[in-house]
Amino acid sequence: MPEKKMESQSKIPQNTIIVVAAGRGSRAGAGIPKQYRHIAGKALIRHTLEAIEKTGHFQQIICVIHPDDQTLFDQSTKGMPPYSCVFGGNTRQESVKNGLELTDINSEYIFIHDAARPFIPSTLTSNILQTLLKGVSGVIPAVKITDTLKSVEEGTIQQTIDRTHLYAVQTPQAFPATLLKEAHQSAPHMDFTDDAAVMEAAGHVMHICEGSQNNYKITTQDDFKKAERDMMTSLNDIRIGSGYDVHRFEAGTMVTLCGVKVPHTHALKGHSDADVALHALTDALLSSIADGDIGSHFPPIEPRWKGEPSITFLLHAKELIAQQSGCIAHVAITIICESPKIGPYREQMQTFIAEALEIPVNRVSIQATTTEKLGFTGRKEGIAASATVTVRLP
Numbered sequence: 001m002p003e004k005k006m007e008s009q010s011k012i013p014q015n016t017i018i019v020v021a022a023g024r025g026s027r028a029g030a031g032i033p034k035q036y037r038h039i040a041g042k043a044l045i046r047h048t049l050e051a052i053e054k055t056g057h058f059q060q061i062i063c064v065i066h067p068d069d070q071t072l073f074d075q076s077t078k079g080m081p082p083y084s085c086v087f088g089g090n091t092r093q094e095s096v097k098n099g100l101e102l103t104d105i106n107s108e109y110i111f112i113h114d115a116a117r118p119f120i121p122s123t124l125t126s127n128i129l130q131t132l133l134k135g136v137s138g139v140i141p142a143v144k145i146t147d148t149l150k151s152v153e154e155g156t157i158q159q160t161i162d163r164t165h166l167y168a169v170q171t172p173q174a175f176p177a178t179l180l181k182e183a184h185q186s187a188p189h190m191d192f193t194d195d196a197a198v199m200e201a202a203g204h205v206m207h208i209c210e211g212s213q214n215n216y217k218i219t220t221q222d223d224f225k226k227a228e229r230d231m232m233t234s235l236n237d238i239r240i241g242s243g244y245d246v247h248r249f250e251a252g253t254m255v256t257l258c259g260v261k262v263p264h265t266h267a268l269k270g271h272s273d274a275d276v277a278l279h280a281l282t283d284a285l286l287s288s289i290a291d292g293d294i295g296s297h298f299p300p301i302e303p304r305w306k307g308e309p310s311i312t313f314l315l316h317a318k319e320l321i322a323q324q325s326g327c328i329a330h331v332a333i334t335i336i337c338e339s340p341k342i343g344p345y346r347e348q349m350q351t352f353i354a355e356a357l358e359i360p361v362n363r364v365s366i367q368a369t370t371t372e373k374l375g376f377t378g379r380k381e382g383i384a385a386s387a388t389v390t391v392r393l394p
């Protein structure tokens with residue numbers, strides 16, 4: 001595996017965070033491993049890494065991934081810094097141990113975090129650091145158990161558990177580097193479910209700090225639904241973008257609409273592939289972030305855009321929104337023409353756009369209308385398209 005390492009240039013003490021992402025997510029149901037599934041348009045692991053980057057507390061970020069997931073990891077972290085990366089093991093503990101191999105010699109404190117916890121409160125890592133600086137051997141975010149606890153066997157309650165001293169613990173969990181490395185080396189088995197337990201087994205006293213109900217671990221399908229709602233709510237600058245485009249017919253045998261080739265009596269004339277619908281959509285996306293229009297990003301006078309597939313323009317607009325940590329919530333396109341008939345291609349068009357924008361297909365609407373033989377579309381001189389999009393920004 002090509003190891004991507006971020007070398008430290010300085011000799012000053014630094015903080016390292018190891019993000020464990022080598023699990024299979026079996027409790028989250030079928031599909032790709034949960035850390036690569038999308039929430040509000042971005043992979044779960046990307047949300048987590050972005051939240052970590054935002055704290056500004058870490059000079060080294062190490063990702064522990066499953067050997068089967070290199071491509072998913074690369075896709076999910078495209079455009080992000082080149083993280084140190086290592087393969088995980090059969091248990092979480094083994095994965096952490098592998099991650100520790102990559103820690104920089106200058107690491108003074110090591111934080112271990114689940115890739116599956118994307119909502120790290122900005123105050124949490126600084127609270128943990130302040131507590132570590134007091135000289136303790138480990139700081140663990142914890143929330144007090146608020147429900148009554150029962151022990152259950154085969155569907156019947158055996159006992160009510162006294163919850164007075166019970167807490168649910170979270171990550172990131174943080175420790176002085178030397179102590180954590182030693183504890184992992186001397187661990188009596190490889191099945192501890194968190195690093196505090198590894199340290200406890202080595203005889204260290206672990207301290208808790210106040211965790212957060214928002215810092216939940218995404219474990220089941222229901223957690224994904226909650227996370228989608230929570231992520232969307234945090235993107236509360238809601239923008240509506242609109243775009244409109246027209247292309248005239250010329251001699252030919254097919255038109256390209258929403259990325260789909262549709263046989264027709266004519267072709268559409270244009271500098272690019274003349275996909276009038278994708279052009280309207282691209283303009284709508286650009287308008288949602290008030291960033292000019294398709295012509296200002298891809299001037300028609302530039303020969304390099306001649307014959308260009310319009311997906312290039314769409315992906316560029318998508319990327320500009322991603323750069324602002326935005327999420328495309330919904331897109332609606334209306335294609336205005338007497339012919340060809342759009343209905344038979346609607347699903348293919350929805351799928352093309354949903355895949356390109358990486359949003360669910362039920363967030364892509366394609367409609368078509370004639371103008372009752374009125375105007376230039378009614379006279380079959382060309383095709384017009386309009387698009388409206390909803391984009392959410394932080």
Ligand SMILES: Nc1ccn([C@@H]2O[C@H](COP(=O)(O)OP(=O)(O)OP(=O)(O)O)[C@@H](O)[C@H]2O)c(=O)n1
Binds near residue numbers: 218
């Ligand atoms: N062998 C393992 C097992 C888990 N993890 C990571 O540890 C974190 C917490 O584990 P959990 O939520 O239990 O994830 P999974 O093991 O993937 O889930 P499941 O038990 O449902 O399969 C996750 O980010 C997971 O990717 C890991 O790096 N290596």
Ligand SMILES: C[C@](O)(CO)[C@H](O)COP(=O)(O)O
Binds near residue numbers: 114168170
């Ligand atoms: C480390 C942890 O997130 C603390 O709550 C948890 O123990 C790991 O998850 P698992 O589901 O117990 O493997």
